Amino acid sequence: MTPPGNETETAPAGYRPSTLSALAAILAKDLRVELRTLQSVPAMALFAITTFVLFRYGLDRESLSGGLAAGVLLATVLFAAILAVNRLFVAERDEGGFDAIRLAPVDGSALLGAKAAALVIYLLVLEAIAVPAFALFFMDSWAGVPPLFGVLVLADLGLAATGVLISSIAANSRARDLLVPLVLLPLLVPVMIAAAGASRELLAAGGPSYDGVAKWLAVLAFYDMTFAAVGFAVYDYLLED
Amino acid sequence: MKVPSLRDTAIAATLLLCAGFALVFFYAPLDVDQGFIQKIFYLHVPLAICSLAGFIVGGIFGIAHLRTGKAIHDVRSYVSIHLSVIFGVGVLITGSIWAHASWGKWWVWDEPTLVSFLIVFLLYATYYPLRYAIEDRDRQARYASVFAITAGAFVPLNFIAVRMAESLVHPRVFATANGGLPGSMLLTFIVCLAGMALLWVALVRFELAAKSASASLSRLRRAIEGETQVPASGSRIAPGVPSSATSAS
Amino acid sequence: MPALPLDEAGKYVAAAYVVFLALILTYVAIMAAKLARIDRELHELADVAEGRAGRDGEERAGG
Numbered sequence: 001m002t003p004p005g006n007e008t009e010t011a012p013a014g015y016r017p018s019t020l021s022a023l024a025a026i027l028a029k030d031l032r033v034e035l036r037t038l039q040s041v042p043a044m045a046l047f048a049i050t051t052f053v054l055f056r057y058g059l060d061r062e063s064l065s066g067g068l069a070a071g072v073l074l075a076t077v078l079f080a081a082i083l084a085v086n087r088l089f090v091a092e093r094d095e096g097g098f099d100a101i102r103l104a105p106v107d108g109s110a111l112l113g114a115k116a117a118a119l120v121i122y123l124l125v126l127e128a129i130a131v132p133a134f135a136l137f138f139m140d141s142w143a144g145v146p147p148l149f150g151v152l153v154l155a156d157l158g159l160a161a162t163g164v165l166i167s168s169i170a171a172n173s174r175a176r177d178l179l180v181p182l183v184l185l186p187l188l189v190p191v192m193i194a195a196a197g198a199s200r201e202l203l204a205a206g207g208p209s210y211d212g213v214a215k216w217l218a219v220l221a222f223y224d225m226t227f228a229a230v231g232f233a234v235y236d237y238l239l240e241d
Numbered sequence: 242m243k244v245p246s247l248r249d250t251a252i253a254a255t256l257l258l259c260a261g262f263a264l265v266f267f268y269a270p271l272d273v274d275q276g277f278i279q280k281i282f283y284l285h286v287p288l289a290i291c292s293l294a295g296f297i298v299g300g301i302f303g304i305a306h307l308r309t310g311k312a313i314h315d316v317r318s319y320v321s322i323h324l325s326v327i328f329g330v331g332v333l334i335t336g337s338i339w340a341h342a343s344w345g346k347w348w349v350w351d352e353p354t355l356v357s358f359l360i361v362f363l364l365y366a367t368y369y370p371l372r373y374a375i376e377d378r379d380r381q382a383r384y385a386s387v388f389a390i391t392a393g394a395f396v397p398l399n400f401i402a403v404r405m406a407e408s409l410v411h412p413r414v415f416a417t418a419n420g421g422l423p424g425s426m427l428l429t430f431i432v433c434l435a436g437m438a439l440l441w442v443a444l445v446r447f448e449l450a451a452k453s454a455s456a457s458l459s460r461l462r463r464a465i466e467g468e469t470q471v472p473a474s475g476s477r478i479a480p481g482v483p484s485s486a487t488s489a490s
Numbered sequence: 491m492p493a494l495p496l497d498e499a500g501k502y503v504a505a506a507y508v509v510f511l512a513l514i515l516t517y518v519a520i521m522a523a524k525l526a527r528i529d530r531e532l533h534e535l536a537d538v539a540e541g542r543a544g545r546d547g548e549e550r551a552g553g
Contacts, residue, residue: 165391169384173374183371183388186364187395190402197406219402230394234387237307262507277499281506288510331513335506342502444517451521454528458535465535465542 019113022106026114031121033091040087041125044080048130051076052137064138070199073134074192077127077152078159082181084122085163088115089171098239108239112168112231116160123156144208148199151213154220155195161227162187168238194219247450251443257436264429272426278342283430285335287437288328289358293396295325295441296365300393303386312483315382318389319480320448322368324441329362357403364392372479382480449482456482 017025034040055072056062064072092098092111101111127149135142166184170176198216202208245253265283272279302318305311336355341347350356371388375381422430459481 162391165387169371169387170374172380172384173371174376175370175374179367179371179374183364183367186360186367187391189360190395190399193402193406215405219405223398223402226394226398227391230391234307234390237383237387240383277496278502280503284506284510327513327517331510334509338502338506338509342499440514447521451524451528455524458528458531461535462531465539 016105019107019110022104022110023113023117026111027117030114030118034118034122040084041122044083044122044126045129047083048076048080048126049133051079052130052134056137062138063140065140065203065205067196067200069134069138069203070196072138073131073203074155074195074199076134077123077130077155078185078188078192080126080130081119081123081156081159081163082184084119084126085159085167085184086170086177086180088119088164088167093171098241102239102241109232109235111239112164112235115167116164116231119160119163120156123159124153127152127156139203140205141207144202144204147208147210147213148202151195151198151202151217151220154217154224155191157224158191158220158227159188161224161231165227165231165234165238190223191220194223247443247446250439250446254436254439254443257432257439259436261429261433261436264432269426269429270423275343278339281335281339281342283433285332285339286430287434288335289332289354290434291437291441292325292328292332293358293361293400294438295321295328295445296361296396297393299325300389303389303393306382306386307390312382312480315386316452316480316482317445317449318386319372320445320452322365322389323479324444324448326362326365326368328441329358329365332358333362351407353404353407354400357400360399360403361392361396364395368392378480452479453482 052072055076059068059072061068089097092101097111101108131145131148131152135145139145162184166180166187170179170183173179194216198213198220201211201213261283265280269280269283271277299318299321302314302321306314306318333355336352336358337347340349340352340355343349368385368388372381372385375384
């Protein structure tokens with residue numbers, strides 16, 4: 001909104017915004033909406049912390065390390081991610097965002113890319129809250145936490161790649177809340193395997209070990225690339241009417 | 242190369258499978274470690290390989306459907322996945338029987354092939370509710386194709402991940418699965434595998450022929466009885482063969 | 491890994507192959523039911539079509 005009297009450059013006719021700038025614009029819009037409405041991230045954080053308490057009683061443990069710690073933390077993050085994935089495309093479907101992107105002179109991948117980026121950001125914010133909470137509740141030493149974030153970033157990318165795919169399929173169907181967890185969870189098993197494989201070393205009782213962490217990170221990276229590639233290949237068909 | 246007819250495929254499958262099973266029980270030697278139980282291997286592993294290959298074929302048809310827009314590819318994708326899921330049930334049950342015979346437990350996590358298969362099966366089982374949840378025919382077909390492609394890419398990735406997760410400390414239960422097979426066992430295995438693969442192809446074409454017949458029947462009914470309330474070919478969830486497609490032979 | 495005595499092991503192997511057979515036969519049975527339905531409907535349609543052809547023939551002969 002430019003104040004009257006200001007000279008601004010108007011775009012020349014036939015101006016086509018680049019995919020990246022469109023992506024940034026959609027991402028900015030989503031983040032602004034999220035900041036204003038606070039729909040996804042607080043819910044995810046609360047869910048995660050409550051789940052930790054459930055695990056404390058379910059497992060009857062006050063301290064966790066190694067494989068058990070990795071499992072509790074990652075399972076919680078995974079389920080919290082489902083909450084966000086469910087909501088990713090709801091607004092677009094309700095407010096006609098899909099039509100808008102189809103009509104705009106912009107590549108459809110901008111929408112999917114923006115949604116994936118938004119999901120990664122939500123997950124990182126969630127993890128910034130949940131991982132310290134987890135360490136507070138269950139861990140004796142915080143030494144493993146910083147390298148853990150490296151694992152989590154790669155896992156988040158994988159979550160985003162498949163989450164966006166499934167979310168856009170489910171957004172246009174009935175029973176979408178049911179469909180997302182149903183279809184997404186099996187797809188995320190390799191993420192769990194690899195992330196847990198790396199995390200159990202990092203969260204080991206005697207302090208983080210880096211045994212074999214690299215190979216799990218490689219698996220995560222491979223997963224991320226594979227499903228990003230699939231997403232790139234099929235996004236047109238997902239956005240079609 | 243002329244594509245062999247359904248009848249020829251079915252005959253070939255029958256012959257090969259019978260020959261294969263005969264080899265299993267009359268020719269293949271007894272395994273040193275597992276004894277007679279190892280004979281399940283000749284059933285379980287070909288079922289698994291054909292099922293996994295079938296899922297990937299479903300993904301390939303999904304790609305074809307998206308690229309050409311022709312509904313016949315979606316039907317083929319659906320049938321491929323459907324039959325592979327059925328084979329998958331066989332894999333899980335025979336694997337479980339094998340596990341119980343070997344370990345006394347109905348399920349083992351030590352066998353990466355079986356575990357990775359469970360995950361793949363769980364994924365493809367969601368194919369049906371996914372299709373059911375999308376009412377618009379075209380969109381259902383398109384999204385099902387996207388799913389078939391995604392899941393097809395998932396199969397090898399999942400297999401690798403599960404394989405890596407198995408600690409090398411645990412001995413592989415089904416060690417003959419990839420240990421050096423003596424020649425006679427290998428021959429038996431290959432014949433069984435070929436027979437199973439042909440069985441899969443024959444059943445897929447059988448199902449496609451049935452769908453084609455149903456679709457033609459609907460067209461005939463519409464032509465004879467006029468434009469009455471005839472439901473679109475195929476059920477809500479399973480696509481029917483489009484009228485433009487020629488019948489599968 | 492135990493090498494079970496032949497009769498005990500034989501039961502498991504037999505069970506596995508029986509499961510395979512059951513799956514195939516169940517599939518055949520379902521397809522047979524579908525075929526029977528298609529056959530029945532084709533018969534009905536053939537009757538309807540012949541009935542119409544008969545009527546047209548009569549009309550043409552009578553008219």
